[in-house]
Amino acid sequence: MGEAAYDIVVRGGTIVDGTGGVPFEGDVALAGGAIVRVGAVAGRGREEIDARGRLVTPGFVDVHTHYDGQATWDERMQPSSWHGVTTVVQGNCGVGFAPCRPADRDRLVYLMEGVEDLPYPVLTAGLPWDWESFPQYLDSLSRRRFDLDIATQVPHAALRVHVMGARGVAREPATAQDIARMAMLAREAVEAGALGFSTSRTLNHRTKAGEPTPTLTAAEDELTGIAMGLAAANGGRGAGVLQFVSDFHPDPVAEFAMFRRIVERSGRPLSFSLAQSHQAPESYRLLLRALEAAVDAGLPMKAQVAPRAVGVLFGLDLTLNPFSGHDSYRAVAALPLAERVRAMRDPAFRARLLAEAPDAGGPFGQAGLANWAGMYPFGREAPDYEPAADRTVAAIAAAEGRAPREVALDHLLSDDGGGILYLPFLGYADGSLDAAYEMLTHRDTVPGLSDGGAHVGMICDGSFPTSLLTHWTRDRTRGPRLRVEEVVKRQAADTAALVGLLDRGRIAEGMRADLNVIDYDRLTLMAPEIVHDLPAGGKRLMQRATGYVATIVAGAITYRDGEPTGALPGRLLRGARSAPAARREAA
Numbered sequence: 001m002g003e004a005a006y007d008i009v010v011r012g013g014t015i016v017d018g019t020g021g022v023p024f025e026g027d028v029a030l031a032g033g034a035i036v037r038v039g040a041v042a043g044r045g046r047e048e049i050d051a052r053g054r055l056v057t058p059g060f061v062d063v064h065t066h067y068d069g070q071a072t073w074d075e076r077m078q079p080s081s082w083h084g085v086t087t088v089v090q091g092n093c094g095v096g097f098a099p100c101r102p103a104d105r106d107r108l109v110y111l112m113e114g115v116e117d118l119p120y121p122v123l124t125a126g127l128p129w130d131w132e133s134f135p136q137y138l139d140s141l142s143r144r145r146f147d148l149d150i151a152t153q154v155p156h157a158a159l160r161v162h163v164m165g166a167r168g169v170a171r172e173p174a175t176a177q178d179i180a181r182m183a184m185l186a187r188e189a190v191e192a193g194a195l196g197f198s199t200s201r202t203l204n205h206r207t208k209a210g211e212p213t214p215t216l217t218a219a220e221d222e223l224t225g226i227a228m229g230l231a232a233a234n235g236g237r238g239a240g241v242l243q244f245v246s247d248f249h250p251d252p253v254a255e256f257a258m259f260r261r262i263v264e265r266s267g268r269p270l271s272f273s274l275a276q277s278h279q280a281p282e283s284y285r286l287l288l289r290a291l292e293a294a295v296d297a298g299l300p301m302k303a304q305v306a307p308r309a310v311g312v313l314f315g316l317d318l319t320l321n322p323f324s325g326h327d328s329y330r331a332v333a334a335l336p337l338a339e340r341v342r343a344m345r346d347p348a349f350r351a352r353l354l355a356e357a358p359d360a361g362g363p364f365g366q367a368g369l370a371n372w373a374g375m376y377p378f379g380r381e382a383p384d385y386e387p388a389a390d391r392t393v394a395a396i397a398a399a400e401g402r403a404p405r406e407v408a409l410d411h412l413l414s415d416d417g418g419g420i421l422y423l424p425f426l427g428y429a430d431g432s433l434d435a436a437y438e439m440l441t442h443r444d445t446v447p448g449l450s451d452g453g454a455h456v457g458m459i460c461d462g463s464f465p466t467s468l469l470t471h472w473t474r475d476r477t478r479g480p481r482l483r484v485e486e487v488v489k490r491q492a493a494d495t496a497a498l499v500g501l502l503d504r505g506r507i508a509e510g511m512r513a514d515l516n517v518i519d520y521d522r523l524t525l526m527a528p529e530i531v532h533d534l535p536a537g538g539k540r541l542m543q544r545a546t547g548y549v550a551t552i553v554a555g556a557i558t559y560r561d562g563e564p565t566g567a568l569p570g571r572l573l574r575g576a577r578s579a580p581a582a583r584r585e586a587a
Contacts, residue, residue: 005043006031007555010517013051018058018506020489028056030513033554033569034580038507047557049550051517055484058492058505059086059148059514059553060465063446064243064273064304066116066454067150068096072140073126073535075568076147079462080452082544082562086514086553087573088452089499091153093245094200094215097127098137098154099162099185105129107161107169111214114207115200116454117319119538126535134185135192138572146570147558149514151499153243154189156199156215156226168214174222182222183229186240190233193574195499196241196268197226201255203247220258227266239575241499242270243304252283256290260299269300271498273449274439275310281429284439291444302498304448305439307468308385309424312458313378313541314369316340316417317530319457322369322408325358341417344409354405371423372397372404377411378420383527385467386433386478393421420528432478433471440472440482446494456540460528463543465491470523484520500576510580513555516548523547 006029015038016023029037029045065088067077080088090096095115097108109123131137134154141150160168163181168174174182186197205213233239242262248255256272263270276284287303294301314321317337323329332343343349358369372394376387389395393411397404411419427436439445452462468491472482496505504512528543544562551559556569 004046005029006036006041006045008047008049008513008552008557009041009043009045010049010051010056010515011041013054013056013517015507016055016057016485016488017508018489018493020485023055023485028507028515030515030552030555033513035507035509035511035513038509049517051549054549055516055518055520056507057084057488057516057518058507058511059516059551060084060491061087061089061495061501061505062448062450062452062462062465063089063271063495063499064092064448064450065090065452065462066092066095066118067452068152069112069118069123069127070453071144071146071150072128075145076564077150077453077570079460079542079544080450081147081551081559082548083463083466084516084518084548084551085148085452085465086551087149087151087496087501087504089151089153089195090453091155091194092198092243093205094156094198094213095205096152096155096158098131098134098158100158101132101162102129104161104165108158110207110209111157114209114211115205115213116451117456117458118454119456119534120208121536122534122538124536134189134194138193138574141572142574144572145568147564147568148553148570149573150570151195151501151573153196153198153241154186154194156197156218157213159185159226160214160218169211171212171214171217173219179222179225183225183232185229186226187229187233190230190240190575193572194240195573195576196243197230198243199223199245201244201246205245220261223258224262224265227262227268230268231266238267240268242266242268243272244270245273248283248287252286253290256287260290260294260301263294263299263301269302269498271302271304271446271448274303274305274445275426275449276429276435276439278425278429281435284435288439288442288444295444301444303439303442303445305436305442305445306427306449306461307436307440307447307464307472308433308461309428309436310426310449310459310461311422311424311428312368313460313528314375314412314421314423315419315530316344316412317539318420318541320369321412322375322405322421323353323358325369326353326356327359328353328356337417341413344413350409354403354409368423368425370405372408374423374428375408376422378422378527380415380527382524383422385471386476387422388478389431418529433476434479437479440490446498447491448495456534456538458541460541460543463525463545466523466525466545469518469520470525474520501573502579503577513552515550515552517550519547519549
């Protein structure tokens with residue numbers, strides 16, 4: 001046999017190319033980290049993948065993650081890389097670790113601990129702190145190798161603390177000099193390779209001590225000034241995107257109008273987080289209408305939306321559970337899980353625990369911890385992320401003639417203390433994912449908000465891309481579904497375009513060789529589970545999937561059937577990427 005013409009040939013798969021077009025059967029040849037042939041490929045590869053009967057998709061691009069710390073100590077950005085993701089964007093929600101003076105390290109760690117549920121001991125043990133400026137942070141990441149590509153944004157909280165110190169933490173108004181300094185540092189960051197700038201304006205983002213994020217009340221002149229710093233980058237040609245998260249309270253239209261003015265002034269693209277609020281379940285429609293008007297006026301704006309409800313997971317081995325505010329539980333909370341389970345199964349302890357009134361000022365607000373009518377038990381099999389009303393703890397208790405807290409306790413104690421309860425708090429006000437469907441199918445939205453790498457003891461949404469494929473194209477029974485080709489386009493080409501990574505997200509000649517080979521019929525999301533693999537012995541929720549036959553990054557197979565191959569072709573991405581010439585000519 002002659003010499004192989006290609007590095008890899010993926011043979012005979014159903015190609016879902018990321019354009020939204022009808023899937024077709026064909027081969028994909030890869031060489032030199034790029035896609036070089038699509039269709040019928042005559043030459044052979046050094047490695048051949050039989051994809052007959054399987055989907056071949058572009059690698060997924062997740063634009064909303066928090067691997068800022070994990071990327072400094074780990075090579076594998078799991079759980080994202082278990083779910084077909086080949087590029088992640090971190091540094092969202094205004095939190096991160098650069099720029100940072102040594103004296104401010106604890107401030108940023110405490111903020112990340114509260115906002116993203118990443119424990120202080122894990123971060124202090126894992127972060128090497130071999131940087132102070134944002135370009136130095138990028139240099140640190142550039143020396144590392146990963147199982148996917150990583151891009152990052154400069155976070156507003158770190159920028160504000162770096163420039164303003166204690167005044168920034170106290171949320172004092174920024175002076176003109178403060179704003180000019182932040183703008184200069186943001187410009188420096190995007191010129192060094194940051195994809196953009198992020199900020200947070202939500203009360204949900206607090207330190208563990210309950211202090212709001214330093215950026216909560218940043219005024220329009222501060223945000224505009226920083227955006228203008230991005231506009232001034234590269235000799236005035238501009239660089240970088242803006243990413244905002246907000247409560248949109250008390251006036252969502254006025255808040256959006258400020259976002260629009262910032263884009264009008266700076267010309268920089270902006271995306272914002274959008275989900276259905278359970279307190280104001282119709283407000284997302286106001287924002288979609290305002291977004292439509294802005295886009296129709298030619299402004300580069302998008303909303304990042306979630307493919308399922310955002311929900312907290314409660315468990316005995318997790319950050320919180322419905323009994324966390326009970327004195328009896330606090331007395332055993334520090335015991336190893338097995339010992340705690342034994343104690344909680346004791347009839348006398350159980351009776352005392354169930355009879356107690358919890359601390360009204362306890363964690364997460366006791367109303368949330370005891371929201372039995374909105375809380376659902378997860379089984380050990382594939383979790384149901386669109387459960388019906390008869391599956392709530394309250395409904396099960398009524399059907400069985402028991403108190404809801406008894407049902408909750410029994411479920412938590414099941415599986416040797418591994419039982420998990422699910423409380424959706426965004427996107428499930430109607431008891432269905434109909435609002436998510438409306439947002440996912442809107443012309444001006446992209447999938448986002450997975451928070452991969454964060455909320456390690458409460459939320460496990462890095463699996464969003466798998467939910468998009470399984471629930472929305474195949475398994476949904478409580479409403480309309482989406483086409484596979486539409487979902488792939490949104491999770492690959494559309495997300496890549498949002499942040500200016502135009503060299504990926506489609507299967508076409510010249511594009512980056514990031515692919516998934518998927519056994520669609522077998523694709524299944526597994527239940528979340530706790531693993532102990534963080535620095536300092538820290539634990540986190542993880543979630544795997546079956547059905548990803550192969551994931552390829554830059555022409556190297558990184559995962560086979562969900563198991564890492566040892567290849568680490570992923571790198572830090574510096575700045576936006578143009579579409580390759582072959583792609584531009586075909587467009």
